[in-house]
Amino acid sequence: MRLFKKTADIQRFLTDQAVENVGFVPTMGALHQGHLDLIRKSREQCAYTVASIFVNPTQFNNPADLEKYPRTIGADIRALEASSTDLLFLPEVSEIYPAGYRSPHYELGSLESLFEGAFRPGHFQGVCQVVDRLFEIVRPNRVFFGQKDYQQCMVIAKLLTARPAFHSIQMQIIPTRREADGLAMSSRNLRLSPAERQQAPAIYQTLQWIKTEIRPGNLLPLMEAAEQQLRSRGFRPEYISMADAQTLEPVNLWDGQQPLVALVAAFLGEIRLIDNLVL
Numbered sequence: 001m002r003l004f005k006k007t008a009d010i011q012r013f014l015t016d017q018a019v020e021n022v023g024f025v026p027t028m029g030a031l032h033q034g035h036l037d038l039i040r041k042s043r044e045q046c047a048y049t050v051a052s053i054f055v056n057p058t059q060f061n062n063p064a065d066l067e068k069y070p071r072t073i074g075a076d077i078r079a080l081e082a083s084s085t086d087l088l089f090l091p092e093v094s095e096i097y098p099a100g101y102r103s104p105h106y107e108l109g110s111l112e113s114l115f116e117g118a119f120r121p122g123h124f125q126g127v128c129q130v131v132d133r134l135f136e137i138v139r140p141n142r143v144f145f146g147q148k149d150y151q152q153c154m155v156i157a158k159l160l161t162a163r164p165a166f167h168s169i170q171m172q173i174i175p176t177r178r179e180a181d182g183l184a185m186s187s188r189n190l191r192l193s194p195a196e197r198q199q200a201p202a203i204y205q206t207l208q209w210i211k212t213e214i215r216p217g218n219l220l221p222l223m224e225a226a227e228q229q230l231r232s233r234g235f236r237p238e239y240i241s242m243a244d245a246q247t248l249e250p251v252n253l254w255d256g257q258q259p260l261v262a263l264v265a266a267f268l269g270e271i272r273l274i275d276n277l278v279l
C-alpha cells in the first residue's frame with residue numbers, strides 16, 4: 001500500500017500513474033469492520049482503491065469530542081494493508097485547509113436543521129468542506145459511504161448534485177455493520193466503559209421494537225414509548241424519530257405506505273451514539 005501525507009504528492013502520483021476507475025473511502029480512522037466493508041466493496045467494483053484517514057476538525061461541534069476521538073493509526077494501516085487497499089491518504093490539517101482556504105457555504109436545505117443538523121450545528125458544513133476537498137484531491141470515480149450515517153449520505157448526495165465537477169462520481173451506500181449483539185460498529189464505541197458497552201445494544205433493540213410495533217396512524221405515542229424505553233436503559237436521547245426514508249422529513253402521521261426510517265441519537269455517559277433502521 002502506498003501512503004501519502006501531502007496533497008501535492010498524492011495528486012502527482014495519481015496523475016502520473018493515470019489510474020482509472022478509482023474507488024474512494026474517506027474515514028476518520030479507528031477502523032472497524034464497517035469501514036473495511038466499504039473498502040471491500042470498492043475493491044470489488046474498482047480497479048484502484050484509495051482510503052483516507054483524517055479527523056476533520058471542522059465537523060466537530062464539541063471540542064472535547066474532537067480531542068478524545070480515538071486514534072489507532074498503526075492498527076489502521078495494518079488493517080488497510082490486510083484488505084489490499086492500494087493507497088492511503090493521511091494528511092495533516094494544513095494539507096486539507098491550507099493557509100488562505102475559504103470555505104464555501106453549502107446549501108443543504110432542511111438537512112441542516114433536522115436531526116443531526118439540529119443537534120450538531122455546523123456539523124454538515126464541516127462534512128461538506130472535507131468531502132469537497134478530498135474529492136477534489138483524489139478525483140474518484142466511485143465513493144463509498146455507510147448507511148450508519150444515514151443523514152450524512154443524503155448530504156453527500158446533495159453535494160454531488162450541487163458540484164458540476166462531481167457529477168460523474170457515483171456514490172454507493174453500504175449497509176450498517178453491527179456487532180453480534182446488534183450494536184452498530186462505530187469508532188466511538190472504543191470510548192464506552194465496560195458497563196456502557198453492555199447497555200449500548202439497547203439502542204438497536206429499541207429500533208427493532210419500533211419496527212415490530214409500528215402501525216399506520218399517529219406515531220407520536222410509539223416514539224414517546226421508545227424514548228422512555230431508552231431512558232429506562234440508561235440513555236439520554238437527543239431524538240428518536242420516524243422520517244420519510246427519501247427526504248428525511250419527519251413523519252408523525254403514517255399512512256402505512258410511505259417508506260420510513262427510524263433515526264436515533266442518544267448519549268450513554270459522555271458518548272453520543274447514533275443509529276437508524278429502515279422500516
Ligand code: AMP
Nearest residue numbers: 027028029034145146148149176177185
Ligand atoms: P467515520 O470514520 O466514522 O467518518 O466513517 C467513515 C465511513 O464509514 C462513513 O461513510 C461511515 O458511514 C462508514 N461507517 C461507519 N460505521 C459504519 C458501520 N458500522 N457500518 C458501515 N459503514 C460504517
